[in-house]
Amino acid sequence: MIRVCAVGEIPEGEAVRVEHGPDGVPVAVFHVRGEYYAIDDTCTHQDASLTDGYVEADDCAVECPLHAACFSLRTGEPSGPPARVPVRTHAVVIENGHVYVQLQPAAVPVG
Amino acid sequence: MTEHSDLEVVAVVGTGLAGLSSARALRELGHNGRIVLIGDEKHDPYDRPPLSKAFLAGEWDPEKISLGLPTDAGLDLDWRLGQRAVGLRPGEAGGWVVVLDGGDEVRADGVVIATGARARKLPSERPLSGVHTLRTLDDALALKAELSPGARLVIVGGGFIGAEIASTAVSLEVDVTVVEVAPALLAGPLGAEVGAAMAALHESNGVKVHTGVGVSALAPDPEEPDWVGAVVLADGREIPADVVVVGIGSEPNTEWLEGTGLLGPQGSLSGGVLTEEDGRTALSGVVATGDCTALHHPFAGRVMRQEHWTHAAQHPAQAVAALLGVPAPPVAPAMRVPYVWSEQYGQNFQFAGHHQPGDETEVVDGDLAGPAFTVIYRRNGQPVGVFGVGQPKVFGRWRRELAKLLP
Ligand SMILES: Cc1cc2nc3c(=O)[nH]c(=O)nc-3n(C[C@H](O)[C@H](O)[C@H](O)COP(=O)(O)OP(=O)(O)OC[C@H]3O[C@@H](n4cnc5c(N)ncnc54)[C@H](O)[C@@H]3O)c2cc1C
Numbered sequence A: 001m002i003r004v005c006a007v008g009e010i011p012e013g014e015a016v017r018v019e020h021g022p023d024g025v026p027v028a029v030f031h032v033r034g035e036y037y038a039i040d041d042t043c044t045h046q047d048a049s050l051t052d053g054y055v056e057a058d059d060c061a062v063e064c065p066l067h068a069a070c071f072s073l074r075t076g077e078p079s080g081p082p083a084r085v086p087v088r089t090h091a092v093v094i095e096n097g098h099v100y101v102q103l104q105p106a107a108v109p110v111g
Numbered sequence B: 001m002t003e004h005s006d007l008e009v010v011a012v013v014g015t016g017l018a019g020l021s022s023a024r025a026l027r028e029l030g031h032n033g034r035i036v037l038i039g040d041e042k043h044d045p046y047d048r049p050p051l052s053k054a055f056l057a058g059e060w061d062p063e064k065i066s067l068g069l070p071t072d073a074g075l076d077l078d079w080r081l082g083q084r085a086v087g088l089r090p091g092e093a094g095g096w097v098v099v100l101d102g103g104d105e106v107r108a109d110g111v112v113i114a115t116g117a118r119a120r121k122l123p124s125e126r127p128l129s130g131v132h133t134l135r136t137l138d139d140a141l142a143l144k145a146e147l148s149p150g151a152r153l154v155i156v157g158g159g160f161i162g163a164e165i166a167s168t169a170v171s172l173e174v175d176v177t178v179v180e181v182a183p184a185l186l187a188g189p190l191g192a193e194v195g196a197a198m199a200a201l202h203e204s205n206g207v208k209v210h211t212g213v214g215v216s217a218l219a220p221d222p223e224e225p226d227w228v229g230a231v232v233l234a235d236g237r238e239i240p241a242d243v244v245v246v247g248i249g250s251e252p253n254t255e256w257l258e259g260t261g262l263l264g265p266q267g268s269l270s271g272g273v274l275t276e277e278d279g280r281t282a283l284s285g286v287v288a289t290g291d292c293t294a295l296h297h298p299f300a301g302r303v304m305r306q307e308h309w310t311h312a313a314q315h316p317a318q319a320v321a322a323l324l325g326v327p328a329p330p331v332a333p334a335m336r337v338p339y340v341w342s343e344q345y346g347q348n349f350q351f352a353g354h355h356q357p358g359d360e361t362e363v364v365d366g367d368l369a370g371p372a373f374t375v376i377y378r379r380n381g382q383p384v385g386v387f388g389v390g391q392p393k394v395f396g397r398w399r400r401e402l403a404k405l406l407p
């Protein structure tokens, strides 16, 4: 488990980047309507950081800052082009007032 | 996924983003029959936006700009690359016949027109070496080969592509001048106020910008008369040039459709193939999508071409659904606001909606002087467009505000 920050340090609708996630890959942790979500930070289309993206709270999704692909924070699935491949999601654990991420077993690659 | 139409063979003409997206959508929407993909370029489908950016800069190789996906192998497509469609006529037993330049004919029950557009050229008596346009992979390779450090590059036209080439060329230590006939760079899509800020951005990166002056001729190099030597401006000034790129817009590839009964805006196919919002054309069994089309723009309130990546990626599924007669996949409201991005000098530009002369410009975040800002365009008090530099969150919020105004 990797510690992200204290509860309350990520404002509602914002995200923080964990440079080295559980398997070394950057992870973005989002705070949306009281819930925390973690996904891989790098867009599956090109190289943008999803931490910088706009969070659509109604759909619980983030919009890539580069070409505007939207990813579900719950499933990692893109809702439309340019991305076609989902980002990985990770488990978020809240313990003693701190936010942690935990690596999810790798999803079976599509294709 | 289970729906089944009575089309057996579908011909997709054009193998760019819109053509490939159409082929994928055909399968996703349940078409089990043959799909013939006809494209005049010999390359497998590739992505154009990097041609003026990372590919031109030499950071990406051709493999990185491929549009192919591992899953495409399962689509079972019948590829006709390197073949140009030269005509379309009704089949003797119904359906359509696409005529190819070698004389071959492809019979199809349904046709998707996705022939895109080509770069507009300057009228010139004599082609000169060193003069380029940028639309294709081959164009990009040819241009790249001449962008050596210290070369003097003159870009005719300060639209998105010209501006991106300027930014890339600067990173290659090329000496860059941009000439734009309008009073500001990007004045059409972004308005004069933002255009002036864009010109300032170029100038601060060492680009010389001449606005409000047209080009009257490209002059040969006196030493090497087959090569370009200078760009002659309408006011008589001459700008020495080793390389020239003409970036003055595009023309839809629709000549092959003359006489078919397909319509264009104001009666001319030179403005694109006129379609309904879902890609249906004046001919039954024929839909059109991507850069070659003209359709109703929700924020312009009129028919126009939407020559942007996201449209060419998103609209084919709508057109293919209309062709197959199945329900179109839903599009999220925000994605219905036409969108274009650009990258210049390491900054990310985003635009959604529409701008036309007379719209009010309001800076809603940041400062036009940079580095980051977001601008809203208003018409009769209503927001109709948003442009952001380096502010994806503010931009995303405003794109959704615009989406709320859609019917
Ligand atoms: C240099 C460059 C940079 C760009 N950057 C951006 C950007 O940053 N953001 C953005 O939103 N958009 C950008 N665009 C626009 C975007 O690339 C286009 O909107 C998109 O490529 C349109 O796809 P399309 O498939 O409709 O047309 P095209 O990509 O033009 O593909 C059409 C294909 O059909 C072929 N064809 C034409 N006629 C025939 C025929 N008669 N028979 C057979 N084949 C034919 C053509 O050769 C071509 O291969 C850029 C474009 C260029 C050129």
Ligand code: FES
Pocket: A043, A044, A045, A046, A047, A048, A064, A065, A066, A067, A068, A069, A082, A083
């Ligand atoms: S990098 Fe995210 S959509 Fe392109």
